[in-house]
Amino acid sequence: MTDTAIAWDTYARQRPERRQTNAHGETTWFNWTQYPDHGPGAELLDATAGGRVLDLGCGKGGNAAHLAAIGMRALGIDLSHAQLLAARNRWGLLAGLELRQAEARAFLQSTDETFDAVYSVYGALWFTDPDLLLPAIRERLRPGGRLVFSQRPPVAGCYGCQASYIPRGPDEDPLVVKRWDYELRMWEQLLAEQGFVDTRAALLPAPPGPRRVGTLIVSARG
Numbered sequence: 001m002t003d004t005a006i007a008w009d010t011y012a013r014q015r016p017e018r019r020q021t022n023a024h025g026e027t028t029w030f031n032w033t034q035y036p037d038h039g040p041g042a043e044l045l046d047a048t049a050g051g052r053v054l055d056l057g058c059g060k061g062g063n064a065a066h067l068a069a070i071g072m073r074a075l076g077i078d079l080s081h082a083q084l085l086a087a088r089n090r091w092g093l094l095a096g097l098e099l100r101q102a103e104a105r106a107f108l109q110s111t112d113e114t115f116d117a118v119y120s121v122y123g124a125l126w127f128t129d130p131d132l133l134l135p136a137i138r139e140r141l142r143p144g145g146r147l148v149f150s151q152r153p154p155v156a157g158c159y160g161c162q163a164s165y166i167p168r169g170p171d172e173d174p175l176v177v178k179r180w181d182y183e184l185r186m187w188e189q190l191l192a193e194q195g196f197v198d199t200r201a202a203l204l205p206a207p208p209g210p211r212r213v214g215t216l217i218v219s220a221r222g
């Protein structure tokens with residue numbers, strides 16, 4: 001197992017499961033942000049029932065499960081066995097949902113499927129070099145299909161490859177995974193350089209309350 005996969009398995013064991021219902025009493029929903037009941041939903045994908053959609057770094061699978069529940073054919077990819085175990089335990093029997101353990105770029109390069117939409121919520125698109133991952137996504141996104149991803153906005157002055165620390169026990173060093181942070185205009189430029197069109201990066205503010213950090217949401221069409 002790679003150090004990265006070990007790190008994400010460790011992360012998986014620390015993260016709580018998604019609630020059983022959201023503030024509206026719904027049992028499935030889409031959330032692009034780090035806050036409950038906040039921000040836009042699946043409409044950003046511009047995909048319809050029957051559409052084939054791909055979640056890169058699906059984690060415990062809540063967003064992919066929602067897309068399956070509203071009639072899409074959702075495929076969730078994640079390199080963490082522990083994340084997928086939790087996803088299968090909760091959503092495994094849902095019609096229209098498929099979960100597969102794979103590294104995002106390796107999967108895209110190995111499949112001949114085309115997707116109506118590709119998305120990533122604080123997922124593989126944040127944790128993979130975009131110069132390598134974006135071309136692989138473009139290959140497998142149907143012309144006109146949407147790529148949408150969300151992540152924490154960059155810290156001013158800290159751009160490019162950064163270290164994210166995943167804590168372990170009090171006497172152990174944290175594990176490290178790499179992530180890629182860029183300013184909004186830079187994301188639009190990176191996407192345009194790979195041939196994506198209608199690129200748009202926007203900052204969604206945090207909900208009212210003490211927290212200040214919003215959510216970066218980036219979208220483009222193939």
Ligand SMILES: C[S@@+](CC[C@H](N)C(=O)[O-])C[C@H]1O[C@@H](n2cnc3c(N)ncnc32)[C@H](O)[C@@H]1O
Nearest residue numbers: 008057058059078079080103104121123124127
């Ligand atoms: C912060 S979690 C987010 C999970 C989920 N999208 C959510 O919103 O809860 C990041 C996930 O991306 C997965 N991941 C990171 N890099 C990946 C890659 N290159 N290929 C596949 N999965 C990856 C990790 O295993 C982890 O489950």
